[in-house]
Amino acid sequence: MNKLRLLSEISLFEEMPDNKLKEIDMITQMTTVKKGTLIYTPDTPVEVLYFLKQGQVRLYRVNEEGKQFTIDVLVD
Known part of the structure; x- marks a missing residue:
């Protein structure tokens, strides 16, 4: 499953700009x-x-x- 998509579905991140969400995706792990x-x-x-x-x-x-x-x- 796509981690970036999962992160974007978390209400904590819902108003975060895409570029910042991509940074979080890069430094996190599942x-x-x-x-x-x-x-x-x-x-x-x-x-x-x-x-x-x-x-x-x-x-x-x-x-x-x-x-x-x-x-x-x-x-x-």
Whole structure:
């Protein structure tokens, strides 16, 4: 599927000029992640933005005892 077209369908980018959208297309990547893969942990600072194209992602926090608490489950 065409990544540029997918980006243009995201409301965050709907008023962005085509040339800027093409720049974003050039510097971003689409990745398939297998079910159960840990993308990153709550205690790891990241400077990235993820868009869910298909599937679901569980957002959670971990308490001091190491117990996970689900905040939300995002579904495509």
